Amino acid sequence: MKKNLLSDGQGRLAAALLSPAMAVILVVVGIPILLSLREAFFRIERIQNPQTGRLQSYEYFAGLDNFTRILTRPDLVQANYGQTDRFWNAFLNTSFFTLVCVLLETVIGVAMAVTMARAFRGRGLVRAGILVPWAIPTIVSALMWKLIFDEAGIMNQVIGQHVLWLADGPQSFWAVVIADVWKTAPFIGLLTLAGLQTIPAEVYEAAKVDGATAWQSFVRITLPMVQPTLVVAVLFRALDTLRMFDLPVGLIGMGKYSVETLSMFSYLEADQSRYGPAAAYSILLFLYIVLVAFLFVRFLGADVIGDDEVRAIRAQRKRERARRKATKAGPVRTSVTSGDMP
Numbered sequence: 039m040k041k042n043l044l045s046d047g048q049g050r051l052a053a054a055l056l057s058p059a060m061a062v063i064l065v066v067v068g069i070p071i072l073l074s075l076r077e078a079f080f081r082i083e084r085i086q087n088p089q090t091g092r093l094q095s096y097e098y099f100a101g102l103d104n105f106t107r108i109l110t111r112p113d114l115v116q117a118n119y120g121q122t123d124r125f126w127n128a129f130l131n132t133s134f135f136t137l138v139c140v141l142l143e144t145v146i147g148v149a150m151a152v153t154m155a156r157a158f159r160g161r162g163l164v165r166a167g168i169l170v171p172w173a174i175p176t177i178v179s180a181l182m183w184k185l186i187f188d189e190a191g192i193m194n195q196v197i198g199q200h201v202l203w204l205a206d207g208p209q210s211f212w213a214v215v216i217a218d219v220w221k222t223a224p225f226i227g228l229l230t231l232a233g234l235q236t237i238p239a240e241v242y243e244a245a246k247v248d249g250a251t252a253w254q255s256f257v258r259i260t261l262p263m264v265q266p267t268l269v270v271a272v273l274f275r276a277l278d279t280l281r282m283f284d285l286p287v288g289l290i291g292m293g294k295y296s297v298e299t300l301s302m303f304s305y306l307e308a309d310q311s312r313y314g315p316a317a318a319y320s321i322l323l324f325l326y327i328v329l330v331a332f333l334f335v336r337f338l339g340a341d342v343i344g345d346d347e348v349r350a351i352r353a354q355r356k357r358e359r360a361r362r363k364a365t366k367a368g369p370v371r372t373s374v375t376s377g378d379m380p
Contacts, residue, residue: 071324077317078104104318117295118208125319127295128303132323135214135299136279136330142219144272147226152260154227155234165231172224180288183217187289206294214286214297218279226271233267234260273334280327300326 081100084093112123119130154165171179186192187203194201203213237260245255261268283301290297292306300323307316 074317074320077313078321079314081314082311100314104314105322107315115295117206117298118211124295124298125300125303128298128300129326131211131297132280132282132299132301132326134211135218135282136276138215139218139222139279140272140276142215143223143226143275144268146219146223147271148230148268150224150227151230151234151264152256154231168224168227171221172228174221176221176284177288179217179221180285183213183220184289187213204290206290206296208296210290210294210296214289217289218282218285221285222275222278226268226275229271230264230268233264237263269334269338273331273338276330276334277327280330281323 079099079101080097081104083096083098085096108123108125113125114121115124115127117127117131119127122130150168154161154168174182184204188194189200189202189204191203193203201209203209241259241263242255245259250258281301282299283305286294286297286299287302292302300319304316304319304323307313307319
């Protein structure tokens with residue numbers, strides 16, 4: 039096959055190898071997104087039949103009504119932020135869960151990685167033990183923490199207070215945060231550890247010879263060199279936390295406004311057969327996740343693909359464009375004076 043700037047002659051082979059995976063992604067992800075997009079512009083109305091007395095469902099095109107009803111017909115609830123519309127309460131819960139959980143997980147995960155990177159006896163056992171919380175299924179972790187946060191559970195006995203962690207209130211928000219940080223901080227720690235192991239030991243030795251302290255080595259060597267791996271890990275955790283559902287459901291329960299997320303709100307709307315609004319809320323959550331991913335990649339330089347060949351092809355394309363422009367501009371003529379002659 040003919041090679042060109044964007045292909046090394048194996049395009050058909052690559053397409054044949056990727057087609058099964060792309061077909062599965064299309065069926066599992068692509069088609070549901072299209073159906074949800076279609077459902078977001080329709081509503082189901084139940085009208086009683088005067089002849090039979092039974093309720094009959096009629097679907098009709100609602101346009102943007104499922105989206106505009108968020109602003110025009112608010113459903114006020116009392117939660118952590120006072121009397122707020124239920125959609126915006128779920129939106130704020132989702133955003134604050136993501137911000138607080140990812141921030142704490144990043145700090146604790148980096149501390150775990152720095153600790154595991156040191157040479158000490160039993161390091162392998164420590165690494166295996168850190169994997170345990172992340173390996174536990176989320177719903178099992180939620181039920182375990184539900185026993186801990188019970189009214190007569192271990193948490194109240196440790197702090198010596200009588201706190202209703204599982205009731206609808208600000209304390210339930212922090213109960214979900216603690217459970218999520220405990221479970222997923224090892225994920226960031228393991229990815230950061232993989233980045234730390236790529237840093238040569240000679241760099242730290244040279245910094246130590248120059249008189250750098252441990253904090254200076256961490257700030258000026260460790261963080262800059264582990265930043266690409268850390269940013270990707272934080273991106274994955276942020277996208278995962280934005281769609282949080284099973285942990286607050288298993289730990290606190292459904293219908294608790296203090297921990298209700300957009301995923302939970304969409305599920306409850308669909309459970310009440312309000313499929314149009316549920317699809318609209320899911321589409322808004324999808325766009326929110328896309329926006330967060332774009333901001334990470336655009337401003338923090340998250341290298342999600344991590345393919346050196348792709349970057350090389352882009353650089354080659356830039357050089358090819360520059361060469362074509364130079365060719366169109368024509369050769370550069372220079373005048374030679376008699377003083378320049380040998």
